Amino acid sequence: MAPVSDSRPLQITALAGGVGGARFLRGLLAHLRSAEDPARRDARVTVVVNTADDVTLHGLRISPDLDSVMYTLGGGIDEARGWGRAQESYGVAGELAAHGEGPSWFTLGDKDIATHVIRTRMLAEGATLSEVTARLCERWQPGARLLPMTDDRVETHVDLADGPGGATRRVHFQEWWVRLHAAVPAVRIEAVGAAASRPAPGVLEALREADVVVLPPSNPVVSIGTVLQVPGIRDALVAAPAPVVGVSPVVAGAPVRGMADACLSAIGVPTTAAAVAGLYDDFLDGWLIAEEDEPPRRPGLVVRRRPLLMSSPRATADLAGAALDLALELDRKEPAA
Amino acid sequence: MAPVSDSRPLQITALAGGVGGARFLRGLLAHLRSAEDPARRDARVTVVVNTADDVTLHGLRISPDLDSVMYTLGGGIDEARGWGRAQESYGVAGELAAHGEGPSWFTLGDKDIATHVIRTRMLAEGATLSEVTARLCERWQPGARLLPMTDDRVETHVDLADGPGGATRRVHFQEWWVRLHAAVPAVRIEAVGAAASRPAPGVLEALREADVVVLPPSNPVVSIGTVLQVPGIRDALVAAPAPVVGVSPVVAGAPVRGMADACLSAIGVPTTAAAVAGLYDDFLDGWLIAEEDEPPRRPGLVVRRRPLLMSSPRATADLAGAALDLALELDRKEPAA
Numbered sequence: 001m002a003p004v005s006d007s008r009p010l011q012i013t014a015l016a017g018g019v020g021g022a023r024f025l026r027g028l029l030a031h032l033r034s035a036e037d038p039a040r041r042d043a044r045v046t047v048v049v050n051t052a053d054d055v056t057l058h059g060l061r062i063s064p065d066l067d068s069v070m071y072t073l074g075g076g077i078d079e080a081r082g083w084g085r086a087q088e089s090y091g092v093a094g095e096l097a098a099h100g101e102g103p104s105w106f107t108l109g110d111k112d113i114a115t116h117v118i119r120t121r122m123l124a125e126g127a128t129l130s131e132v133t134a135r136l137c138e139r140w141q142p143g144a145r146l147l148p149m150t151d152d153r154v155e156t157h158v159d160l161a162d163g164p165g166g167a168t169r170r171v172h173f174q175e176w177w178v179r180l181h182a183a184v185p186a187v188r189i190e191a192v193g194a195a196a197s198r199p200a201p202g203v204l205e206a207l208r209e210a211d212v213v214v215l216p217p218s219n220p221v222v223s224i225g226t227v228l229q230v231p232g233i234r235d236a237l238v239a240a241p242a243p244v245v246g247v248s249p250v251v252a253g254a255p256v257r258g259m260a261d262a263c264l265s266a267i268g269v270p271t272t273a274a275a276v277a278g279l280y281d282d283f284l285d286g287w288l289i290a291e292e293d294e295p296p297r298r299p300g301l302v303v304r305r306r307p308l309l310m311s312s313p314r315a316t317a318d319l320a321g322a323a324l325d326l327a328l329e330l331d332r333k334e335p336a337a
Numbered sequence: 338m339a340p341v342s343d344s345r346p347l348q349i350t351a352l353a354g355g356v357g358g359a360r361f362l363r364g365l366l367a368h369l370r371s372a373e374d375p376a377r378r379d380a381r382v383t384v385v386v387n388t389a390d391d392v393t394l395h396g397l398r399i400s401p402d403l404d405s406v407m408y409t410l411g412g413g414i415d416e417a418r419g420w421g422r423a424q425e426s427y428g429v430a431g432e433l434a435a436h437g438e439g440p441s442w443f444t445l446g447d448k449d450i451a452t453h454v455i456r457t458r459m460l461a462e463g464a465t466l467s468e469v470t471a472r473l474c475e476r477w478q479p480g481a482r483l484l485p486m487t488d489d490r491v492e493t494h495v496d497l498a499d500g501p502g503g504a505t506r507r508v509h510f511q512e513w514w515v516r517l518h519a520a521v522p523a524v525r526i527e528a529v530g531a532a533a534s535r536p537a538p539g540v541l542e543a544l545r546e547a548d549v550v551v552l553p554p555s556n557p558v559v560s561i562g563t564v565l566q567v568p569g570i571r572d573a574l575v576a577a578p579a580p581v582v583g584v585s586p587v588v589a590g591a592p593v594r595g596m597a598d599a600c601l602s603a604i605g606v607p608t609t610a611a612a613v614a615g616l617y618d619d620f621l622d623g624w625l626i627a628e629e630d631e632p633p634r635r636p637g638l639v640v641r642r643r644p645l646l647m648s649s650p651r652a653t654a655d656l657a658g659a660a661l662d663l664a665l666e667l668d669r670k671e672p673a674a
Contacts, residue, residue: 058455059458059461059462088428089447091425091450092447092451092454094451095452101451110428110432110447111428111429113428114432114435114438117397120396121395138437
């Protein structure tokens, strides 16, 4: 662990899902690049990205979270939606629809499709998802190293209770999330393939060698939660010498963004900042919550209250800075412990 | 063979390549649909399309000739270029270029890419090219049954003599044709995979059961020529009870369209209407040539002079009508032979 006084660049490792994580990470990079302390200004950030949202549509392999992080950090994101490419066109999608090729509920813009075409081609030629991601990032220059959580195929599937006669039916996470807006209650969420998956190259090292580990306010079940299901990653977090600091994705009983409440319900966890911290109990050192929320009661966990809404680039950078401040504060304490 | 006097709809089978063949076939359908004779008006047309131009780019399987025929007959073609879709956009291609993903010389519009996405997905799922083509034609309703010449993979490769020290180098036909505009002389043209290919389902039947077989003015080497290399197709033409009538793709020593002269040179055949007829010697019954051209000298081959330029839809329909007239004239003669 780097004492804050020396100027060796910090090694920061984050876990992340899609839109919320991407936005937080952009704030983190903005905070770092404008920092006075050279250890922060030159910090190297590695992001371990959830891939359990990945889906194959029209034969194209799509990695929504990797793409959201890459587009957001690389300056290509559609700001209004928070996902997909800015200034998109829909020539391909219009034609697919004209052919009756579903699904129509997953929006695929032309620029976005180019990403999927490259990914699909490279995977078919035997490249790993890590290699594909590195190739795509050559263009996007996201300012952080993006690693898929695994190169193995993991896909979150959801059991819904709206089948005939109350039977459950299983759908891909994207169908539940995008098509059904998570409005149909999920009785089970399973990251299929997670148990047999291996962390992608560099993931365990990035956790082991980090000075700081950050959990953005990503979905604790289907984003951070699925990353933690890759065997070895949770253990690496528990064993990491660096402080692990997280930002609550829940404010006043509701997700800051997205539909995390529907996911928490499915695993029987209340939608509170304290309950989410409980999911990270075995490795969490610091936790940022909103003013109005109850802190988790766990000895040794340091909790700070901060404005959690990422309402502007400035607010987001400040939030990321606060997470980093807390981590470095914990880090300084450690030698005395 | 159907006597022309009865009103049973004619069965017409054509072989075809891309742009020129597609335009001729549109003229044929226009001629048929406006004919007074119900045998013509209700004629069923089957087109056996060259697939040796097919190429995989960006992992997408592209069938240029099938698509040119499908788009032209289905009303989706870009009229000015003669290939690709009308009102195209280039969102995907622009992104691929931004990633440095070549080649840049093969233009892929967004609407066109949708076709290739569907084809690639279906082939990856185990469908045959025939099944893919039938599926795509559900949308395009080309007014004719389109059959790939084969469901097996055949790709025309070209040896060019511009390698270092006069060595030859081998490129895909599309690279020679589209990128180099066939300006570099070819020393060899090979339809790789043709010898081991089998005619697609329905192809031999369509030749056997036809009342008329038509060869549009398609490229005699890399379009009609490659169709003829699929084992069984040439024999079926030789054995076909129907008259086989062709339209010369050469007028006054030059191709009507395209760069057939470069292909004919590569196989050592002069660019003349007579020499092209010689390539079809064993099965050709009738041949339409331009006013200024020398007829081939072969006993039994009936030659007519007609304006061959497909300069307007009307001129093209008249040319197709002339080919059909000649075929039916030969057909009427046959019982006396």
